Amino acid sequence: MQRLKQSKKQLYKEILRFLLVGGLATLTDYLVFWLLDGVLFPTFGVQGAAAKTALLATATAVGFCAGLAVNWLLSVSFVFASAAKKTKEHRKRQLLLFCLISLIGLAITEAGVLLLVWLLPQITLFGSTQFLGTLWTKWIAKALMTALVLVFNYLGRKFFVFSQHNII
Numbered sequence: 568m569q570r571l572k573q574s575k576k577q578l579y580k581e582i583l584r585f586l587l588v589g590g591l592a593t594l595t596d597y598l599v600f601w602l603l604d605g606v607l608f609p610t611f612g613v614q615g616a617a618a619k620t621a622l623l624a625t626a627t628a629v630g631f632c633a634g635l636a637v638n639w640l641l642s643v644s645f646v647f648a649s650a651a652k653k654t655k656e657h658r659k660r661q662l663l664l665f666c667l668i669s670l671i672g673l674a675i676t677e678a679g680v681l682l683l684v685w686l687l688p689q690i691t692l693f694g695s696t697q698f699l700g701t702l703w704t705k706w707i708a709k710a711l712m713t714a715l716v717l718v719f720n721y722l723g724r725k726f727f728v729f730s731q732h733n734i735i
Contacts, residue, residue: 570592585721589642593713596634600626600709605700623705627680631673639665641725668723672716679715683708696706 611620632677639662648664683704690703698706 574699584645589717592634592638595637596630599633600630601699603629624677631676635669665728672720676712676716679712680708
């Protein structure tokens, strides 16, 4: 099967749409993360490093999954136009591969956030160690991992999930 060539202009537009969708998904991710880590979980009064690490991992995973759902819906309808033209069976396989790539991205995010929160010193910005009830170190770790996983996700989705080749 001959590959359909994509012009630079088309590629730039696709990347711009991907960043827009990624931005909305990231806002969803961060909002859910904040609601859990900054609002709900502190009411539990949890003590101990292991329990706090488990709650951080949970908030990170749930936020990531909420953002993932937004990303899938918008990627299929807005970013990768060819996806909307596929059969129902092909879309199911795309969703499965999308979730697999996203699970790898989640593992990278989880490991990175937990490692960075452990490695980074306590950070004070604007006279506070927290923003919206969550430590700055968590926000910074999450932002760094978001940037890294953004690149991983784009490449994985472009070349495997929404590729013009029928690899799945």
